[in-house]
Amino acid sequence: MKEEQRFTIKQTAEQTGITEDTIRYYEKIALLPRAERKDNGHRIYRQEDIDTIRLIACLKKTGMPLEEIRPFLEVSVDTDPAEYPELVELLRSHRENIVSQITSLQQVVDFIDMKLDEGKYRRDCSDEENVWVEPKSKPVSPGEMRYFSVSAKTGKSQASAK
Amino acid sequence: MKEEQRFTIKQTAEQTGITEDTIRYYEKIALLPRAERKDNGHRIYRQEDIDTIRLIACLKKTGMPLEEIRPFLEVSVDTDPAEYPELVELLRSHRENIVSQITSLQQVVDFIDMKLDEGKYRRDCSDEENVWVEPKSKPVSPGEMRYFSVSAKTGKSQASAK
DNA sequence: CTATAACTTGAAGTCGACTCCAAGTCAAGA
DNA sequence: TCTTGACTTGGAGTCGACTTCAAGTTATAG
Numbered sequence: 114m115k116e117e118q119r120f121t122i123k124q125t126a127e128q129t130g131i132t133e134d135t136i137r138y139y140e141k142i143a144l145l146p147r148a149e150r151k152d153n154g155h156r157i158y159r160q161e162d163i164d165t166i167r168l169i170a171c172l173k174k175t176g177m178p179l180e181e182i183r184p185f186l187e188v189s190v191d192t193d194p195a196e197y198p199e200l201v202e203l204l205r206s207h208r209e210n211i212v213s214q215i216t217s218l219q220q221v222v223d224f225i226d227m228k229l230d231e232g233k234y235r236r237d238c239s240d241e242e243n244v245w246v247e248p249k250s251k252p253v254s255p256g257e258m259r260y261f262s263v264s265a266k267t268g269k270s271q272a273s274a275k
Numbered sequence: 276m277k278e279e280q281r282f283t284i285k286q287t288a289e290q291t292g293i294t295e296d297t298i299r300y301y302e303k304i305a306l307l308p309r310a311e312r313k314d315n316g317h318r319i320y321r322q323e324d325i326d327t328i329r330l331i332a333c334l335k336k337t338g339m340p341l342e343e344i345r346p347f348l349e350v351s352v353d354t355d356p357a358e359y360p361e362l363v364e365l366l367r368s369h370r371e372n373i374v375s376q377i378t379s380l381q382q383v384v385d386f387i388d389m390k391l392d393e394g395k396y397r398r399d400c401s402d403e404e405n406v407w408v409e410p411k412s413k414p415v416s417p418g419e420m421r422y423f424s425v426s427a428k429t430g431k432s433q434a435s436a437k
Numbered sequence: 438c439t440a441t442a443a444c445t446t447g448a449a450g451t452c453g454a455c456t457c458c459a460a461g462t463c464a465a466g467a
Numbered sequence: 468t469c470t471t472g473a474c475t476t477g478g479a480g481t482c483g484a485c486t487t488c489a490a491g492t493t494a495t496a497g
Contacts, residue, residue, distance in 0.1 A: 122442085138485065153492075217333060
């Protein structure tokens with residue numbers, strides 16, 4: 114009934130944006146489970162594996178080191194996290210981290226906005242007992258930061274001003 | 276009229292959360308300008324320097340590599356960025372990066388929330404042609420992500436479940 | 438039959454960002 | 468005077484995360 118699609122490592126790399134080498138590396142350090150092999154020894158991946166790799170990529174983007182990603186992969190497979198209270202704690206705690214990271218990022222955006230539309234003073238950027246400059250303009254153009262939908266622009270800009 | 280306060284490297288480290296070694300390292304790679312010295316050769320820092328170091332810390336938190344931070348420090352001192360159009364471009368472009376990073380983080384928060392309040396399915400996390408699971412709960416408890424004020428909790432949680 | 442492409446493996450190399458070390462200077466206290 | 472502490476320097480070492488390499492296998496195309 115189900116004819117699940119299989120992918121080569123190359124296709125997988127293309128779909129996830131993670132290089133073949135890196136995928137093999139993740140397998141080597143057991144971040145990914147040992148992939149199934151064809152008779153000739155070549156790795157094969159299914160959609161599920163691709164999702165996992167994407168999740169890794171996503172967590173990595175948030176600056177999470179590989180070792181911290183590990184437990185997330187366990188919880189993310191099929192488990193009901195309620196059965197693993199320590200994992201729930203982990204999730205909560207990382208959620209806090211991320212929310213605070215978002216705040217941090219938001220401050221940088223504000224800093225940039227401030228610079229962009231006046232370029233005068235400058236304030237600090239600590240997170241304890243935070244004294245931030247008064248937001249005289251928009252905190253972040255509210256349309257741009259709609260939580261969902263990345264607005265199909267390729268997103269990949271790499272600072273490059275000579 | 277102004278009696279500007281000076282700080283030792285130790286005090287500076289304490290105030291910024293960056294270690295002395297790292298501060299010296301930043302000076303070594305010229306991310307920070309060579310600090311003034313006392314007669315005995317000891318470094319001295321003023322508030323301005325501390326602000327700069329805090330800015331570095333803040334940008335680092337956003338995952339920006341040191342080399343990319345460099346141009347930000349130039350613009351951040353006293354310059355009106357309008358005079359440096361390439362810097363304006365850099366700022367805009369990094370702003371885009373960050374906004375997209377925030378979206379990415381937001382997705383992780385959503386993933387976690389989803390896991391936390393059901394732990395059933397699992398969706399991917401790519402940013403091109405993004406198919407995200409329907410947000411059945413709050414996108415991120417809206418109070419928590421108030422752009423300003425990190426709500427004086429120490430913010431420093433480090434995943435640690437045995 | 439041979440060459441090319443797509444993979445495999447284990448091991449070594451690279452790079453960014455620290456982090457540590459050894460040796461030295463200087464000032465103040467017991 | 469000796470010791471302690473806070474610093475200085477240059478250089479070496481570490482660590483995470485790749486990235487590259489060399490050598491080998493297998494499948495298909497010319």
